[in-house]
Amino acid sequence: MALVTMFVNGQAMSGGTLNDALNRAKFLGAVDTAPKYRFYSVRDEFPGLHPVTTAGFVVPGELYEVEYDVLRDELLPREPAELELGVIELVDGTGSLSMRMRENSLTAAGVVDISDRGGWLAYLEAQR
Template sequence: MVRMFVNGQAMSGGSIHAPLTDARFLGRAWTAPRYRFWSFRDEFPGLEPVSTDGWSVPGELYAVSYAVLRERLLPLEPPELELAVIELADGSGSLSMRVRAEALAGAVEIRHPDGWHGHLATRQPG
């Protein structure tokens, strides 16, 4: 089992959450304040590690098997993202998806305190 931090469509209620329904939910979590957070066409978000101007991005933490990660979750991730090890707010590490450096063109920065869900709520008409 490994820890996987998710902050977008793999979170509860998201379009690619199904692979995590049998994983053990470890709770809400935040990244260390070393990341910028980007929206890609309002379809999915991505973390970018930075040395300045970062913030703590909210998400969910799961204990997941390598098999579920390899066979069920990672194949659903968009090509703009790659698997990486990130730092959480408590100083520990976790696997997570992050933006590939060459994929940032056209992305819109998210700074909503509620992360992806908050960003999407502000984009909904009405």
């Protein structure tokens, strides 16, 4: 059984509406990305991570060890169309799979840069 790591930073995190898709995954802990990303709220429904070459931020999230079938059958079918599966860099220099904002979604209505807000959970809390 092949295992991969999956970084999540929004609704798939602990307590989120998509976290049940990771029931069969092993939680490895909280982790940050390398400071190479911008972070967006999409209509305040879910976040999106996007790589940049300058002015990047660290984005907090969680790391899971998952089987490919969990990704294929349980998590990916529930991800929004504005996101796509990619590989990101974590703060320790290692890589992980993660959902990322599609380039053509960055300028869509309702997309707001929240890179400086401390992550999705901090942003949601500040919105309350």
